[in-house]
Amino acid sequence: MLALNFVKQLGQIRLDVDLRLPASGIIAIFGRSGAGKTSFINIVSGLSKPDEGHIAFGEHVLCDTWQGIHLPPEKRRIGYVFQDARLFPHYTVKGNLLYGNHGKPDPELFSEVVQLLDISHLLTRYPASLSGGEKQRVAIGRALLSQPDMLLMDEPLASLDLPRKQELMPYLESLAKSVSIPVLYVSHSLDEILRLADHMVVLEQGKVIGNGALTDVWASSVMRPWLSAREQSSVLQLKVSEHHPSYPLTQLCIGPDLPLWVSRVRRPAGDMVRVRIHANDISVTRIKPAQTSIRNVLPAIVEGIEPHQYHADIVVIRLAIGTSILTANITPWAADELNLQVGDKLYAQIKGVSLSQQDLA
Numbered sequence: 001m002l003a004l005n006f007v008k009q010l011g012q013i014r015l016d017v018d019l020r021l022p023a024s025g026i027i028a029i030f031g032r033s034g035a036g037k038t039s040f041i042n043i044v045s046g047l048s049k050p051d052e053g054h055i056a057f058g059e060h061v062l063c064d065t066w067q068g069i070h071l072p073p074e075k076r077r078i079g080y081v082f083q084d085a086r087l088f089p090h091y092t093v094k095g096n097l098l099y100g101n102h103g104k105p106d107p108e109l110f111s112e113v114v115q116l117l118d119i120s121h122l123l124t125r126y127p128a129s130l131s132g133g134e135k136q137r138v139a140i141g142r143a144l145l146s147q148p149d150m151l152l153m154d155e156p157l158a159s160l161d162l163p164r165k166q167e168l169m170p171y172l173e174s175l176a177k178s179v180s181i182p183v184l185y186v187s188h189s190l191d192e193i194l195r196l197a198d199h200m201v202v203l204e205q206g207k208v209i210g211n212g213a214l215t216d217v218w219a220s221s222v223m224r225p226w227l228s229a230r231e232q233s234s235v236l237q238l239k240v241s242e243h244h245p246s247y248p249l250t251q252l253c254i255g256p257d258l259p260l261w262v263s264r265v266r267r268p269a270g271d272m273v274r275v276r277i278h279a280n281d282i283s284v285t286r287i288k289p290a291q292t293s294i295r296n297v298l299p300a301i302v303e304g305i306e307p308h309q310y311h312a313d314i315v316v317i318r319l320a321i322g323t324s325i326l327t328a329n330i331t332p333w334a335a336d337e338l339n340l341q342v343g344d345k346l347y348a349q350i351k352g353v354s355l356s357q358q359d360l361a
């Protein structure tokens with residue numbers, strides 16, 4: 001477990017953090033510009049000192065202002081990937097990768113990292129001849145080869161144009177699936193976070209206003225101001241049940257005896273996949289429709305009904321389906337005509353389910 005408890009005055013803003021974070025997986029640090037994200041990870045890395053605080057990874061205390069402990073960055077066993085790759089221009093890619101190991105890495109780890117990031121063909125090249133995405137892959141490789149206990153990534157895609165972002169994303173997705181250390185990943189891109197993170201921390205004006213599993217934070221009211229009506233969605237982690245024998249479809253399990261059919265995924269039964277269901281893609285009906293083209297018509301119970309905070313033409317319905325909660329956007333007219341009440345039993349028709357590109361067959 002990563003225990004972070006510190007305060008630091010940053011001009012007008014007081015950064016005030018008290019968190020216990022998981023010991024592995026990608027932990028997104030999200031918030032507006034100026035919320036304190038970079039200051040937060042600079043304190044974890046040791047580049048900056050808190051006014052007061054205690055930071056420990058398991059038994060390893062990195063900082064304790066009361067005991068006078070403040071390990072310098074190089075003693076913290078932390079890998080850091082910045083927005084710009086910051087490679088040494090006079091070293092080849094291989095030289096850059098070996099920098100943190102005094103030229104002698106574990107050969108097995110070296111080939112694993114080179115393979116993960118697909119950089120074997122770049123090893124003899126110099127940074128000046130690499131694209132922005134390739135440079136970032138090398139920077140990530142260098143950080144991993146230093147065998148850190150923790151990785152900090154501060155907007156690693158921010159300086160790249162869209163095609164380069166798309167080029168790097170599959171490597172980050174592979175990294176996300178393979179890391180066994182915590183990765184603190186600063187970003188203000190919700191798309192990136194949805195594709196990569198397991199856990200999410202939301203900062204506002206230096207304070208932690210959201211912290212937990214990504215699916216829980218995503219469903220919480222904390223995220224409302226960031227999502228337009230079109231982007232409002234539920235994010236669920238569901239188990240693969242089976243693949244359709246005739247059609248390119250896969251059945252996921254959204255609850256006991258509740259199948260959710262999605263485009264075919266490339267994972268075997270039993271694996272978990274993350275899906276996103278937009279609130280605008282769910283409609284509700286009191287009677288189970290017969291002979292509909294929509295494959296996913298599921299029994300649901302109304303858990304909540306509230307007007308949309310920012311859109312007068314939308315009513316947000318929270319639906320319990322199996323063990324999941326989904327939100328649906330409907331018009332106030334439809335809500336009145338259906339005379340919806342909390343506790344009502346309905347059918348939810350789900351028109352679309354998005355999956356990550358990596359999960360699709």
Ligand SMILES: Nc1ncnc2c1ncn2[C@@H]1O[C@H](COP(=O)(O)OP(=O)(O)OP(=O)(O)O)[C@@H](O)[C@H]1O
Pocket residue numbers: 009010011012013031032033034035036037038039040188
């Ligand atoms: N050493 C400092 N002295 C005074 N103010 C500071 C200091 N460092 C940061 N700040 C202020 O603290 C706030 C948080 O800055 P920080 O860079 O951590 O935010 P951020 O969330 O990473 O923003 P961005 O997304 O724009 O990078 C900003 O208002 C910044 O101006």
